[in-house]
Amino acid sequence: MITRPELQYKNILYIGVKFYYYHQQLIDKLEDTYGARVDYFPERDTSILYGIINRLSPSRLEAYQEFHYRKILGEIIGKKFDYFLVIRGFKMPLWFVKKIKALNPGLKLINYQWDSNTNSPFINLPPQYNILPEFDVKLSFDYKDVADHAQLGYSATFYTDEIKELGEKTNNENFKYDLFYFGSYLPERYVGLLKFMEFAKKHKYSVKFHFYMPIRYFIIERLKGVKIDWKLIKFRKMSRTDYITNLSKSKTIIDVSNTKQSGMAMRVLDALGSGKKVITTNKWVTKDSIYDPRQIAVIDIEDIRLSDGFIKDNTYLPRKAEFNLDRWIERIFIESFEDPKVKAGTDDINITKQFSK
Structure with missing residues (x-):
């Protein structure tokens, strides 16, 4: 039509x-x-x-x-x-x-x-x-x-229509994961993965992570002397279907943004479109009119701090249709x-x- x-x-x-x-x-x-x-x-x-x-x-x-x-x-x-x-x-x-x-x-x-x-x-x-x-x-x-x-x-x-449809189904209850860490390799994102795993363990949060790195890049980084725990790396991309499924089961998506960009990453938009919460390292988003501290938490990756109840609160979050x-x-x-x-x-x-x- x-x-x-x-x-x-x-x-x-x-x-x-x-x-x-x-x-x-x-x-x-x-x-x-x-x-x-x-x-x-x-x-x-x-x-x-x-x-x-x-x-x-x-x-x-x-x-x-x-x-x-x-x-x-x-x-x-x-x-x-x-x-x-x-x-x-x-x-x-x-x-x-x-x-x-x-x-x-x-x-x-x-x-x-x-x-x-x-x-x-x-x-x-x-x-x-x-x-x-x-x-x-x-x-x-x-x-x-x-x-x-x-x-x-x-x-x-x-965000795509799949995210839009997910937002129409989300009820902010009965999630399997508190945190969903999804992304491809950048040095700062690997550091972020380690930090969030430590953070989740300390606060007893359930976490689903998929950290993709092509095997050739892994080999190159190791030859350069970069220490990477291969057990934390996925050498295959997560399918779109699996991504949507895991997102649907998660309360909060994590975004460790590329430090060479200031715009909203796809992970942030997917959270806004599906009514999820998002934790991001992108401080620029706080000045945007869409910023709502109930839905978006901006953190320092070296010292992760969240307001009391940010993850546990099940307050209804309106979907951002403008994206x-x-x-x-x-x-x-x-x-x-x-x-x-x-x-x-x-x-x-x-x-x-x-x-x-």
């Missing part, structure tokens, strides 16, 4: 990160719910050849990406598009963006970043890759980037063009001034 006809029959060129299942969830939602037609391409070649070049001959990476985008252009030549959505856009050549614009008069261009500029630079790049000025709408999930760069508007990422996938699409594709304040970063979904230094 088409609930918002603005995107019905619109042709969307979508180039972005091939990130777990999120890119496909977005494509399916645009096509099945909004009636759009989507041509999707990953921002980079995901073949083994790319990995070999990136590892063994990085000097050839730019030429390889050039070939990748010329191949995309060959596949879409002759098609007409209404929207061009880029999520991240790793080494996307400026000539490519200009060519897409020239071939599609009236095209609406959207650049969305769900990584920080520190982690994955996208602002003031060398001329051949400085594509950001070409876009009509420029949005980021990262609080600090939005605060530091006036050209950016703010929009958090999204579901439908709202993300409406903000990005519809509201950002209907209301200039949205893309300028000045309306109430933006936090440019709120997070300025």
Whole structure:
């Protein structure tokens, strides 16, 4: 059923990160719910050849990406598009963006970043890759980037419909686990795992953890002399089905955020969307209008302290519907063009001034 006809029959060129299942969830939602037609391409070649070049001959990476985008252009030549959505856009050549614009008069261009500029630079790049000025709408999930760069508007990422459905079922009772620690390896997250296991044991909290690390990274880290207890590591990713199941059985999800980002991690959004509590190391979230200390506890990983009853309290927690996938699409594709304040970063979904230094 088409609930918002603005995107019905619109042709969307979508180039972005091939990130777990999120890119496909977005494509399916645009096509099945909004009636759009989507041509999707990953921002980079995901073949083994790319990995070999990136590892063994990085000097050839730019030429390889050039070939990748010329191949995309060959596949879409002759098609007409209404929207061009880029999520991240790793080494996307400026000539490519200009060519897409020239071939599609009236095209609406959207650049969305769900990584920080520190982690994955996208602002003031060398001329051949400085594509950001070409876009009509420029949005980021990262609080600090939005605060530091006036050209950016703010929009958090999204949780999927599975999380939305879980939130409709959650009753804040009869949980199997007090704490759910889920994530992939970063040094700070491994430290966080050790700290939370100690914390849970001290306070007699039940905990479910799944800490994923590819075996090749484990071997590399051990060869570098990094001490990692292999018994705490999972060498296989948790399936999406198992993740949803474990989340449903848990009262509180733990987020040890990437220190190179300031935006809300997926774990935080999944908690807000499912009516769960979340413990996070991301202090930026306390300045967001969605912050509620009954649901979000911000901690120092070196000295974990929680207010009395934070985990034990079964107070009903309202679901944050503003972060579901439908709202993300409406903000990005519809509201950002209907209301200039949205893309300028000045309306109430933006936090440019709120997070300025």
